[in-house]
Amino acid sequence: YILAGEREKLENLLELLSVYKRIPVFIYKFADNEMRTIGLLIVSSIHPGLFRDLGSGSLPYKFLSYSSKRGFVGLFTKGVCDHSENLVRSSDVDNVLRCIFNEDEASEWKELSLTNISRSKVNDITCLSLVFHPNHILSIISRRNKGMEDIPLEVLTELSLKNHKVVIIDAHNSEDHKGINPKPVRGSILYNNMIKCILGNAVSYSSISSANKAIKVGFSHKDLSSFKPxxxxxxxxxxxxxxxxxxxxxASIDGNNMVKGLNEWLRGNMLGLGFKDGEIVTTDNHLYSGIVPKVGYTPIGYNTDWKTLLNKLKEAASEALGKLQEARVLFREVSYEGKYVDMEKLTLLSEITHRNVKEGLLLFDGLLLSYVLTFIFALLGF
Known part of the structure; x- marks a missing residue:
């Protein structure tokens, strides 16, 4: 696969380690008064991995390409998911996109009214929430100054509030490249703080007016191909x-996490431009994983010049602000049913393989020692 770029054989093997399930994608459409699309924001719980362009690795940039061909900017964000939500076959990506862009299902759209934007904080977990009427909240979760790995899909079950819809964006924007990056597993302090943080904004439901308040939106896109890998x-x-x-x-950058401190620095500079609040997220794309020898992947900001990246953000902000126009917000949820990587099976296979290799090396060492001793004894005339 690495040398020839042929995915099929490897995907056939991965299919043996797959499980059939349904994974959600949440879609926010911003439209003008004539219902023409201004821009699209999706929150995908289909993980953009497993490795390179295997499975769903091409989903973020293909989504952006699909959007561009339709005349508007798409913004891809990572929902709650981990490697258990990787598609096995790359051919499924186009099927997912057909589900997302199926405009024939107009009856599924639900119009929302933005009523509040607020931020809450519990220790080092922070949550920026857009609260909508009726009974809907979109929350962006980040960890400040410390690393954090994937937020698990089970969080959605935990936050299934009565009569309320909660959608979570995993900002995936802080990695301690030389330290610890815990995953907020159920029952952990990190997990509990995250739940409290989201619910801290959810209390806004009872006090916010349902009156329709006007909003304006503007979208822009910047090519950052010079920042590869x-x-x-x-x-x-x-x-x-x-x-x-x-x-x-x-702002969404198509990459796999950021080095610790970069997000805070970029965000602080952006707030200096007159924004009251905002968040910079990554797509968690694994497309360039392993492209650098002996390196799994490189988080944004490890080699990239921070000031150059900031200038690109400023350009994008200026362009988007120049396009501000009144908008309506519509929401719908689609689910893609397919074969996803069964991480339990893959982990078990990895452990068995590791054990067998280790035992094989021990056996090899024993045989090698016997050979060397025999050779030495022969030289000594025994």
Whole structure:
């Protein structure tokens, strides 16, 4: 696969280690008064991996390409998911995109009204939430100044609030490259803090008016191909949002995490441009995994010049702000049923293989020692 770029044989093997299930993708469409699409934001719980362009690795930039061909900017964000939500076959990616862009299912769209934008914080976990009427919240989860790995899909079950829809974006924007990057597993302090943080914004439901409040949005996109291998072909997508005379932003960079500290530095500079709040997220794309010898992947900012990246963000912000226009927000959820990597089977196989290799090496060492001793004895005339 590495040398020839042929996926089929490897995907056939992965299919033996797969499980059939249904994974959600949440879609937010921003449209003008005539319902023409201005831009699209998706929150995908289909993980963009497993490795290179295997499985769903091409999903982020293909989504952006599909959007561009339709005349608008798409913004891909990572939902709650880990490697258990990797598609086995890359051919399924186009099927997923057909589900996302199936405009014939207009009856599925639900119109939302933005009523509040707020941020809450529990220790080093922070949550930026867009609260909508009726009974809907979109939360972006980050960890400040410390690393954190994938938020598990089971969080959605935990947050199945009565009569409320909760959608979570995993910002995936802080990696301690030389330290520990824990996964917020159920029952851990990190997990509990995250739940408290989201619920801290959910209390807004009871006090926010359902009156329809006008919003303005503007989208832009920047090619960042010169930042390879830290940034994948999807580049930078930017959403500027104006609500109650304040400006906010969501920026998505097509890459796998950021080095610790970069997000805070970039975000601080962006707030200096007049935004009240915002978040910079990554897609967690694994497209360039293993492209550098002896390196699994390189998080954004490890080699990239931070000031150059900031300038690209500023350009994207300026362009998006220049396109601000009144918008309506529509939401729908699609699910893709297919074969996903069974990480339990893959982990078990890995452990068995590791054990067998280890035992094989021990056996080899024993045989080699016997051979060397026999050779020495022969030289000594025994």
């Amino acid at each position: 830290e940034i994948c072909p999807g580049g930078l997508s930017f959403l500027a949002l104006e609500f109650e005379e304040e400006r906010y932003f969501i």
